[in-house]
Amino acid sequence: MKNQIARISVLLLAGTCAVALAQTMMMPTVPAGIVAAGKKDANLNTIALPPDWANYGEIMDSFQKTYGIKLTNSSPDISSAEELQAIKSLSGQKRAPDVVDVGPAFAIQGATDKQFLAYKPSTFASVPASAKDPNGYWVGNYFGVISFGVNKNIVKNVPKTWADLMKPEYKGQVALNGNPLSAAAAFSAVWSAALANGGSLDNIQPGIEFFAKLKQMGNYIPVSATPATVQTGQTPIVADWDYLNLGYSKQFAGKVDWTVTVPTDGVYGSHYATAINATGPNQNAGRLWEEYILSDAGQMMFLKGYAHPIRFNDMVKRNVIPKAMLDALPDAAVYQNVRFATPAQLTKAKAVLAAQWAAKVGQ
Numbered sequence: 001m002k003n004q005i006a007r008i009s010v011l012l013l014a015g016t017c018a019v020a021l022a023q024t025m026m027m028p029t030v031p032a033g034i035v036a037a038g039k040k041d042a043n044l045n046t047i048a049l050p051p052d053w054a055n056y057g058e059i060m061d062s063f064q065k066t067y068g069i070k071l072t073n074s075s076p077d078i079s080s081a082e083e084l085q086a087i088k089s090l091s092g093q094k095r096a097p098d099v100v101d102v103g104p105a106f107a108i109q110g111a112t113d114k115q116f117l118a119y120k121p122s123t124f125a126s127v128p129a130s131a132k133d134p135n136g137y138w139v140g141n142y143f144g145v146i147s148f149g150v151n152k153n154i155v156k157n158v159p160k161t162w163a164d165l166m167k168p169e170y171k172g173q174v175a176l177n178g179n180p181l182s183a184a185a186a187f188s189a190v191w192s193a194a195l196a197n198g199g200s201l202d203n204i205q206p207g208i209e210f211f212a213k214l215k216q217m218g219n220y221i222p223v224s225a226t227p228a229t230v231q232t233g234q235t236p237i238v239a240d241w242d243y244l245n246l247g248y249s250k251q252f253a254g255k256v257d258w259t260v261t262v263p264t265d266g267v268y269g270s271h272y273a274t275a276i277n278a279t280g281p282n283q284n285a286g287r288l289w290e291e292y293i294l295s296d297a298g299q300m301m302f303l304k305g306y307a308h309p310i311r312f313n314d315m316v317k318r319n320v321i322p323k324a325m326l327d328a329l330p331d332a333a334v335y336q337n338v339r340f341a342t343p344a345q346l347t348k349a350k351a352v353l354a355a356q357w358a359a360k361v362g363q
Contacts, residue, residue: 028066028297030288031122035067038288043070045282046289047097048083050076054142054243054272055305062301063292069285080106081182087115091279098280099289101141103184104131105350107273108343111137117276119287121294126314130340131271140271141293142307145262145338146185146192149245152257154236161265162196162210165237171218175225175235177244181357183224188270189239190357191341191349196266201341204349205356212360222362231256243306269338271310296320 038044044063051057051073064071074095075086080102087110090096102110110116111133120136131140150158155173159165165174176186194200194207214220221235229235230248238245245260252258274293276286292298299309303325315321341349 028292028295029122030291030295034284034288034291037284039067039069041069041282041285043072043282044285044289045095045098045280046071046073046101047075047086047099048078048080048101049073052247053305054307055301058304059293059298059301063289066292067288069288079178079182080184084110084113084115087277087279094281096280097277098282098286099277100275101272102138102275103187104140104270104273104341104343105187105346106184107133107138107275108347109350110275115275115278117278117280117283117286119276119290121287121290123291123294123311126311127294128310128313130342131273131310133343138273138275139290139294140310141274142299142302142309143269143271143340144241144243144307145267145269146189146239147242147245147260147262149230149238149240149248150259150261151230151233151236152259154233158259158261159237159263160261161263162193163265165214165219166217168217168219170237172221173236174214174220175223175229175238177238177240178224180353184270184272185240185244187350187353188241188268190353191270192239192263192266192268194266195268195339196263201339201345202348204352208353208356208360215361220361227251230258241307243308246306267337267339269340271340300325 046060049056049060051060060071060073063069083097083100083102084106086097116137118136121139124132124136124139127139132138148159152158157169159170176189177183178186180186180190190207190211191204193210194204197206197210199206211220223229223235225235225238225240230238231252242260242262248258274290276283276290280286294311296315299311299315300321302309303321309315
């Protein structure tokens, strides 16, 4: 679930790098016709975008200032599954969401259920094939890698692998960001655990078995991690996206000794995807939103929140990203072994999880 977690949103940019970033931010390249049509709608309804998740607060503010469109962001902390339900339950209403931000499994589900409008933003070709629907029903916008956020005030030995989490010293300390059946971050953590325990992108089963064992021995606690649970010590170890766990560092400065590691035995990455509601009230504004967040300017705002923009490799190749921003990221070597699932693999894994998670793990 998208909890409101404070993210590191300010990078130390100096000299010409700061100027270059500011100029790029002010000049998103978007087709004029899309801009004009979007402005006519005058409104945009987003959903499930916590302002301090992946720098969405700045992105939403910037979008409104750039185009003079009123943005209404409802239910910022609901899950991907609940976003799709909102499209159904609010169909035909002016407050229905125009765009959604969902995990890949739910993006596929929404497209299959014909909930989305097909649209290919002008930067569509530079988005990796594995992170978009070929017909444009959804397109990835940013990605992360599963990591461990660790409260060193409580956890003296920082776990570096999923295997470490089986140690008795971590009893009652391991938590996820939501329920894997409805939250993409938690779903991906199960897959990361699967890769570390003999599974593969075609087999998430070992991840389910791992959490079943972890719960049986008392190490895994079915409590959705939030800033409050971290600060009170209820969830000392949180398996979550790297960009979210990294954000705790600033929020808890002086309160919690927080560190972040990526499990070396299960480096799994996944993206979130944006899609336009096929029955939304402001579809032209929805198209403009997709253009904006997938422009170089929008992508760099994700990067300021430590979320890797989906067009990262293309932008690096074109030397668009200021060096200061690249230098502020974690060691790039950790991402060399990252693995991403295909749509078919996601669909299969989601079905396996739905059939077994509740019975074996219970959350």
